Amino acid sequence: MVEISSDVIRGYNDTMILFILLNGPSYGYEISKQIRNITDGKYVIKETTLYSAFTRMEKNGHIESFTADQDGSGNGKKRTYYRITDLGMQYYRAKCEEWDITQEVVAKFIRH
Amino acid sequence: MVEISSDVIRGYNDTMILFILLNGPSYGYEISKQIRNITDGKYVIKETTLYSAFTRMEKNGHIESFTADQDGSGNGKKRTYYRITDLGMQYYRAKCEEWDITQEVVAKFIRH
DNA sequence: CTGCCGTACTACGACAGTCGTACTATGTCT
DNA sequence: AGACATAGTACGACTGTCGTAGTACGGCAG
Numbered sequence: 001m002v003e004i005s006s007d008v009i010r011g012y013n014d015t016m017i018l019f020i021l022l023n024g025p026s027y028g029y030e031i032s033k034q035i036r037n038i039t040d041g042k043y044v045i046k047e048t049t050l051y052s053a054f055t056r057m058e059k060n061g062h063i064e065s066f067t068a069d070q071d072g073s074g075n076g077k078k079r080t081y082y083r084i085t086d087l088g089m090q091y092y093r094a095k096c097e098e099w100d101i102t103q104e105v106v107a108k109f110i111r112h
Numbered sequence: 113m114v115e116i117s118s119d120v121i122r123g124y125n126d127t128m129i130l131f132i133l134l135n136g137p138s139y140g141y142e143i144s145k146q147i148r149n150i151t152d153g154k155y156v157i158k159e160t161t162l163y164s165a166f167t168r169m170e171k172n173g174h175i176e177s178f179t180a181d182q183d184g185s186g187n188g189k190k191r192t193y194y195r196i197t198d199l200g201m202q203y204y205r206a207k208c209e210e211w212d213i214t215q216e217v218v219a220k221f222i223r224h
Numbered sequence: 225c226t227g228c229c230g231t232a233c234t235a236c237g238a239c240a241g242t243c244g245t246a247c248t249a250t251g252t253c254t
Numbered sequence: 255a256g257a258c259a260t261a262g263t264a265c266g267a268c269t270g271t272c273g274t275a276g277t278a279c280g281g282c283a284g
Contacts, residue, residue, distance in 0.1 A: 002206075002209050002210050002212075002213050003210075004210060004213055004214050004217060005123050005210065006123075006241090006242060006243080007122045007123025007241095007242090007269085007270075008120070008122075008123045008124065008210070008211075008214050009214070009217075009218070009242095010119045010120075010122055010123070010240095010241060010242070010270095011117050011119025011120045011122070011241085012120065012218055012221070013241085013242090015218075015221055015222075016218075016221045019221040019222075019223070022223070027261080027262095028261065028262065029259090029260060029261050029262075030261095038220050038221070039217045039220060042213060042216075042217050043217050046242070046243060046244090047261090047262075047263095048242075048243060048244080048245095048263095048264095049241075049242055049243070051262070051263075052241075052242080053241085053242095056240090056241085070260095070261090077250080079261070079262090080261090080262085094114075096222045096223060096224060097114055098114050098115075098116060098117065098120070099120075099218060099222050100114075101114050101116055101154060102116050102120050102121070103215060104154075105116060105121075105151045105154050105155050106121070106124055106127075106211060107211075108150050108151060109124070109127055109128045109131040109150070110127075110131075110207075110208045110211050111131070111134070111208060112208060119240085119241080119270095119271085121271095122241095122269095122270060122271070123270085125270085125271090139232080139233095140232065140233065141230095141231060141232050141233080142232095158271070158272060158273090159232090159233080159234095160234095160235095160271075160272060160273080160274095161270075161271055161272070163233070163234075164270075164271080165270085165271095168269090168270085182231095182232090189279080191232070191233090192232090192233080
């Protein structure tokens with residue numbers, strides 16, 4: 001199986017996370033599972049990459065965090081959830097546009 | 113105009129350079145011009161990025177360098193040329209395959 | 225004859241994002 | 255009892271890119 005080098009995805013990890021968050025707030029472990037599922041296991045984000053992305057993105061104002069109970073039991077076990085902000089939406093849309101150009105550009109250097 | 117973030121291209125600069133070298137040996141300035149032309153100015157590789165790529169790629173065994181006269185005048189003015197190696201060819205082909213997967217993967221996170 | 229643009233690089237240090245490794249803690253399944 | 259899934263945090267290393275700057279030569283305009 002062809003491994004995807006992280007250097008390519010670098011700069012699109014944020015976009016992937018934001019994409020997941022378009023469907024509503026989520027948290028680290030869940031997001032990582034969704035990325036794996038969506039890509040049929042072709043891309044698995046590293047934990048450290050994911051959590052450091054959260055820190056960066058919250059600083060950038062692309063996401064907001066809040067804590068909530070893990071289940072409805074009210075036993076006090078908390079999880080950190082993230083929600084996409086308006087700025088994050090803007091960023092996401094810009095990234096989608098950028099991707100079109102990038103695809104076009106790189107394709108010119110690919111021969112099969 | 114949409115600017116391409118270098119983080120995306122990161123990891124494909126080498127591939128671009130190798131693509132140019134498929135048509136025979138070339139040198140820094142010429143390669144940089146060709147990349148600009150091929151992409152209609154949409155991507156312009158920075159000089160420092162280019163030359164540090166050369167160093168890395170030669171160390172990796174993907175390219176080989178040699179010096180030759182700048183013109184036929186024999187006035188002694190030299191240029192450093194680079195030529196793709198067999199290993200470089202292998203790497204290039206692998207990158208092309210990888211690109212297909214990458215494209216597929218990233219596309220799943222793009223919405224228009 | 226002077227200064228600027230194009231050519232053709234080299235050097236150096238900073239920075240950002242990813243990764244490896246390791247550690248904590250809880251609950252469930254075997 | 256031990257493994258595995260969940261849900262993270264901490265820390266330092268590494269790699270590739272970028273900003274800035276400097277060198278050197280030739281040709282052309284003013």
